[in-house]
Amino acid sequence: MSKSVIAKVYWVPLEKGGRTALPAGKQYATVSCFQEDAESWPQEAWSIVLEFDEPPLKQGNPSMARARFLVDAAPVDRLKPGRAFDLYEGVKRVATVEIIE
Template identity: 45%
Template sequence: MVNIYNCKIYWVSAKNGGREKHPEGKQYSTVAMFEDIRDRWPDEAWSVIIDFIKHEGDCSEGNIRFLVE
């Protein structure tokens, strides 16, 4: 069974080392780092798949799931 979670993503700005704009399209997969385990990056990175619902400015909302559970 795959667990799916609602998510709100705040993208890091380009001037702070992030991207120029959020990913285009309805689905995006990437390696994710979580704030509470930042010190273990990249050894404890997670592959996630995001199905976007909407984008507003530097924030995107959607559903997220892990590639492997």
């Protein structure tokens, strides 16, 4: 399992094309888009797993989570404090994740 980092998840509001509701579970996985992957996205994308102590539906927006890549072979050096990337459900951007620590 790849290492996890502390992250703040900024959910895209529904009126700006985001989800109809924040996730109700304590785990959420979807595809990411990092700036360095923009040219090859969505054909090439890394899956991200977010684990919450409290579901985003309870936390609100933004939500705090532990973030990690789904696979060990992913570029873990991208999960450094100060970095940010977007999360997508299909081609719909649903959140921006900022790595805190």
